[in-house]
Amino acid sequence: MTPPRVSRRRPGVTALLAAALLAASMATAGCASATPQDVPTIAFLLPESKAARYENVDRPVFEQAVAEACPRCRVVSANAGQDAERQQQQAESALSQGAGVLVLDAVDVSAAVSIVAAAAERGVPVIAYDRSLPSADVTAYVSFDSEDVGRLQGLSIVTALAERPADGVPGVLLLGGAATDANSAALLAGARAAFDGAGVEVLAEYSTPDWSPDKAQEWVAGQLTQFEGRVDAVWAANDGTASGAISAMKAAGLTPMPLVTGQDAELSAVQRIISGDQHMTVYKDIAEEARTAARLAVDILNGLTPRTTTIVDGVPAVLLTPVPVTTENLRHVIVDGGVHTSEVICVDSYRPACIEAGLIKEPGE
Numbered sequence: 005m006t007p008p009r010v011s012r013r014r015p016g017v018t019a020l021l022a023a024a025l026l027a028a029s030m031a032t033a034g035c036a037s038a039t040p041q042d043v044p045t046i047a048f049l050l051p052e053s054k055a056a057r058y059e060n061v062d063r064p065v066f067e068q069a070v071a072e073a074c075p076r077c078r079v080v081s082a083n084a085g086q087d088a089e090r091q092q093q094q095a096e097s098a099l100s101q102g103a104g105v106l107v108l109d110a111v112d113v114s115a116a117v118s119i120v121a122a123a124a125e126r127g128v129p130v131i132a133y134d135r136s137l138p139s140a141d142v143t144a145y146v147s148f149d150s151e152d153v154g155r156l157q158g159l160s161i162v163t164a165l166a167e168r169p170a171d172g173v174p175g176v177l178l179l180g181g182a183a184t185d186a187n188s189a190a191l192l193a194g195a196r197a198a199f200d201g202a203g204v205e206v207l208a209e210y211s212t213p214d215w216s217p218d219k220a221q222e223w224v225a226g227q228l229t230q231f232e233g234r235v236d237a238v239w240a241a242n243d244g245t246a247s248g249a250i251s252a253m254k255a256a257g258l259t260p261m262p263l264v265t266g267q268d269a270e271l272s273a274v275q276r277i278i279s280g281d282q283h284m285t286v287y288k289d290i291a292e293e294a295r296t297a298a299r300l301a302v303d304i305l306n307g308l309t310p311r312t313t314t315i316v317d318g319v320p321a322v323l324l325t326p327v328p329v330t331t332e333n334l335r336h337v338i339v340d341g342g343v344h345t346s347e348v349i350c351v352d353s354y355r356p357a358c359i360e361a362g363l364i365k366e367p368g369e
Contacts, residue, residue, distance in 0.1 A: 043077075043078045044078065044104055045078045046070055046103065046105045046302070047079075047081075047095070047098035047099075047106045047108075048066050048080070048082070048107045049084065049091060049094055049098070049108045049119075050063065050081070050083045051084055051109045052084065052086040054086065054214070054244060055244055055268060056271070062293075062294045065295060066079070066294040066297060067081060069294060069295040069298035069299065070298045070301065073298060074302045074305070074306075077302065080098050091110070091116070092119060095119040096122065099123060104305045105130075105131065106123050106129070106131070107131045107297050107298075107301050108120070108131065108132060109133040109134045110132070112184040113136070113137055113138060113184060113185065113186045117137070117138065120137060120139040120141045123141070129143035129144075131143060131304070132144070132146070133147070133297050134147050134293065135147065135185055135186050136187070136316060136319070138186070140318070142319050143319075144300050144310045144312055144319065145319045146296050146324075147187070147293070147322075147324070148288045148326050149326065150187040150190035150194070151190040151193050151194040151197075152326060153194060153288070154190065154191035154192060154194025154195040154198070154239075155194035155197055155198045156328045157198070157239055157241075157265040157284070157286060157328070158194065158195040158196075158197070158239060160265060160328055161198075161204070161239060161283070162199065162204065164263050165204060165236060165237060168236070174236040175205050175206075175207045175236050176204050176206055176235075176237045177206075177209070177231075177237070177239065178192065178195060178196075178206055178210070179209075179220055179245050179248075179249055180209060180210060180245075181211065181215050181241040182213060188211060188241065199239075204237075207234060207235065208227055208230075212245050212248075215241075215244055216244075217245060219248070220240070220244070220246075220247075220248030220249055220252075221247075221248035221251045221252045222248075224238060224249045224253070225252040225255065225256065228253065228256050228258070237263035237264070238253075238264045241267060242267040242268055243267060243269070243272065243273035243282075245266075246265065246266035246285075247272065247276075249264050250276065254281075261281060263283040265282075265283060265286075266284065267285060267286040267288070268288065268290070269287040269288070269329055269338060269343055269344075270285075271344050271348065273285045274338055274344055274349055275354050277330065278354055278357045278358055283330065285329050286327065287328075287343065288326050289324060293324055296322050299311070334363075335362065335363060339363060346358065
């Protein structure tokens with residue numbers, strides 16, 4: 005794409021109208037208003053808000069980390085709401101505002117290649133955040149080892165099923181994430197590796213569009229009918245899809261509940277683990293992921309070589325370590341680790357289960 009020529013004529017009505025339309029498009033795309041071009045600017049582009057993590061953890065932690073590392077820097081944050089075209093517009097707006105680095109968590113990794121290309125044409129480095137991107141122009145990648153996450157989830161099911169009496173071979177449903185997310189394939193690969201030769205039968209698998217809990221619930225409900233009495237576990241790729249699976253099981257009146265995995269250690273998932281509805285989740289220190297991405301972005305903006313620890317598909321990367329969480333280590337990882345407090349977890353109907361799990365004490369003790 006040929007860069008636009010710079011006009012030195014005084015702006016007329018048409019130019020002023022174009023500027024107004026550009027400002028409106030920035031607001032529509034979810035980006036902050038334009039900033040002076042001489043202010044060092046980092047764009048933080050997030051994919052969706054159905055998972056609570058993005059607006060509750062990723063965005064505020066990233067913005068705070070940049071502010072601490074580079075007080076003179078500006079962060080332009082935007083959330084695409086699971087719309088790849090909208091994310092494209094947000095990226096264009098950020099580049100127009102003079103962003104010197106894009107930190108991109110892609111809605112659709114294939115569609116995002118054009119964002120990376122547009123940034124490269126302007127000489128703007130791109131950090132792939134949480135989801136890898138198939139482009140040679142990516143400068144760095146920050147995430148967790150998704151295949152390891154899937155393996156941890158699968159192994160947790162295998163171990164738990166071995167302790168449960170079963171008639172015949174246990175059946176498992178694979179409830180994956182969005183096909184547009186590169187992490188989904190890696191998660192499934194890890195799960196299949198865990199189940200291979202483990203004496204379980206994979207009954208069916210599904211890629212959940214947009215990681216939607218509602219679509220996950222709909223699919224699981226259908227599978228419970230098709231495989232009536234044969235579903236012993238649901239390998240769910242994250243806590244959102246896990247919630248959909250559990251809703252389907254409750255609606256079907258299943259007792260005992262099949263085992264359900266998850267990922268992200270969302271508050272609602274931790275509460276479901278305490279109550280016995282969800283078997284496990286995988287805790288990823290998302291705050292550390294956001295801080296790491298912020299550090300790399302500031303380094304790159306300052307002309308420094310980003311400090312990475314490994315190479316993924318030819319891209320310098322930092323891969324953080326995931327931690328499986330069950331009732332056995334929930335207090336240590338989640339409460340003692342400062343992820344969620346016992347007061348926040350143990351509200352209302354969860355209090356009896358929390359007392360049994362040792363998260364809180366009986367009244368009067």
